[in-house]
Amino acid sequence: MNATPRWLNPEQQAAWDGFIRMQEKLIGRLSRRVQADSRMSPADYIVLAKLTEAGGRMRFMDLTKLVEWEKSRMSHQVARMAKRGLVAKEECPDDGRGAFIVATPAGREAIEEAAPVHVEHVRRLFIDALTQEELDSLARISNRVLAHLEKQPD
């Protein structure tokens, strides 16, 4: 409804387009490689990584908050992972509603195998593209955007 919607200027447009393109290609490539090499999706990877980092046994909601997901996403994810034997669900004696998520031996093995592959790809596709200053600069920019997002509605 606005007649003059303040389009982006060329520099802003370039920054946004470049960022979007880069992020799509990078994330796409990385997740396809990790998936092909280790039979794990990025979602599997992060869940298993955080879970084992934290000792391999966690309350469902704690895990969900740790990876900053919505509970329904985690519920579906855990269900798929349980079906494939990467994690198991246990009842919580203290709280009748609650559940523990436990990394199975197969899960631990999977993440230990996948982690070095993952980091190698991150290095090869991303880290190696940039100097340390560029990395620092990107880290600073990312944090600025994140901080900005937290202040912003939605």
Added chain:
Amino acid sequence: MNATPRWLNPEQQAAWDGFIRMQEKLIGRLSRRVQADSRMSPADYIVLAKLTEAGGRMRFMDLTKLVEWEKSRMSHQVARMAKRGLVAKEECPDDGRGAFIVATPAGREAIEEAAPVHVEHVRRLFIDALTQEELDSLARISNRVLAHLEKQPD
């Protein structure tokens, strides 16, 4: 199988983590907002934008290459959009296999309505978080990564 898999150093780790977090939150927020405001997914948006930019009528494969997608993705996407009346498929007289994708009036209207909303959200969530130097810096970094990716196998 490698005993010492060269983990990332703290600065590298910080850069990667920050980037990933930022990119997830930013893209997630943006696409949810655009979807909520205009009933279009990011995929709908980009397809319709590129298509109308190019005159509103294009060969399927040309469109696919323009947005740098795989053909199967585009095929599914176009099918969904056609079902919702945003685009239409037409046969190609010159090439019996071929198809034209055409933006319908409803499609044109939808993108014209969505575009200002989209750019406002980009501005609010992203552009406004950063200075012009930071934007330039990010553009440069993005292009470095993109160039690096093209040289890299896969």
Added chain:
DNA sequence: TACGAGTGGTTGATGCGTCAACCACGGCCG
């Protein structure tokens, strides 16, 4: 003790993205 609000977690529908297989046609070369 009963009830209502909040928390923990699941479920089902729907859309999106990828992969692999497939079909249909065009163009080239014998």
Added chain:
DNA sequence: CGGCCGTGGTTGACGCATCAACCACTCGTA
């Protein structure tokens, strides 16, 4: 003319993400 390869495009199955609705249990309070 005939076969074959490449291109254009579709299809189906599957995993993933979101939304909204829902169930089950706990806890504070009257």
